[in-house]
Amino acid sequence: MKAHLSRRYLFSASHRLHSEAMSEAENQQTYGKCNNPYGHGHNYIVQITVSGPVDENTGMVCNLVDLDGFIEREVLARYGHENLNTLQEFSGEVPTTENLCIQIYEIVQRGFPRAHLERVRLEETMMNAFEYAG
Amino acid sequence: MVYLTRKAEFSASHYYHNPAFTPEQNRALFGKCNNPNGHGHNYTLEVTVKGEVDPRSGFVVDLKRLKEIMQREVLDAMDHRFLNKEVPEFADKIPTTENLAISIWQRLDTKLERAQLHRVRVYETPDLFVDFYGEA
Numbered sequence: 444m445k446a447h448l449s450r451r452y453l454f455s456a457s458h459r460l461h462s463e464a465m466s467e468a469e470n471q472q473t474y475g476k477c478n479n480p481y482g483h484g485h486n487y488i489v490q491i492t493v494s495g496p497v498d499e500n501t502g503m504v505c506n507l508v509d510l511d512g513f514i515e516r517e518v519l520a521r522y523g524h525e526n527l528n529t530l531q532e533f534s535g536e537v538p539t540t541e542n543l544c545i546q547i548y549e550i551v552q553r554g555f556p557r558a559h560l561e562r563v564r565l566e567e568t569m570m571n572a573f574e575y576a577g
Numbered sequence: 578m579v580y581l582t583r584k585a586e587f588s589a590s591h592y593y594h595n596p597a598f599t600p601e602q603n604r605a606l607f608g609k610c611n612n613p614n615g616h617g618h619n620y621t622l623e624v625t626v627k628g629e630v631d632p633r634s635g636f637v638v639d640l641k642r643l644k645e646i647m648q649r650e651v652l653d654a655m656d657h658r659f660l661n662k663e664v665p666e667f668a669d670k671i672p673t674t675e676n677l678a679i680s681i682w683q684r685l686d687t688k689l690e691r692a693q694l695h696r697v698r699v700y701e702t703p704d705l706f707v708d709f710y711g712e713a
Contacts (some may be wrong), residue, residue, distance in 0.1 A: 447706070501673070503673055
């Protein structure tokens with residue numbers, strides 16, 4: 444029997460939306476308040492969904508201890524309580540939640556082979572969320 | 578095709594244990610969840626059915642009937658129970674969130690009248706849930 448397991452984690456980070464490829468005016472027009480030079484922050488919620496057969500011996504798709512450990516080390520420690528714009532991960536792209544969602548997907552896809560990654564959902568605020576399924 | 582979801586909550590206790598493993602293996606694999614006295618959750622259940630809208634009633638399914646079926650087939654059996662000891666299918670299957678979702682699907686699947694079961698979602702906590710779509 445195949446089931447889909449979803450787990451949610453919270454991390455807080457700040458960012459500023461600004462593109463070097465655009466003029467000041469274009470940045471202001473594209474990003475509005477999100478272009479303010481000091482940045483602003485979010486409590487991001489990242490939801491990881493993995494799927495796979497339910498193991499007959501354990502009753503699990505994957506062991507949560509393994510998933511939690513991996514996400515803590517590779518996602519929460521990497522992005523949590525950081526200014527995303529200062530991270531090497533965003534030296535070449537704007538730290539929109541779209542781009543952050545794709546980065547997190549690729550980190551999990553590359554580094555967590557114990558279950559099939561279905562999608563990553565990233566909630567920026569209570570009103571907007573982004574999902575990436577590869 | 579329209580998808581309709583009905584939520585319900587139930588409170589239950591459980592523990593994780595495989596009698597085929599040694600006590601040490603059980604403790605290593607399941608940690609605190611292996612405590613034989615159990616621990617509890619306020620589970621949230623979401624049952625999603627799908628179907629076409631009946632032109633006379635405007636319904637995909639009569640919600641009163643769906644509510645009765647969920648009460649009779651699932652909540653009466655599991656609410657305020659110790660799952661391992663009181664729910665027959667968990668006498669020899671570990672009541673993980675995965676197995677709960679599958680068991681609830683199996684309890685509901687043949688009982689719906691017009692609509693078809695699409696997904697059973699079980700939240701063990703607000704940050705952990707399992708979806709089962711009836712896939713073997």
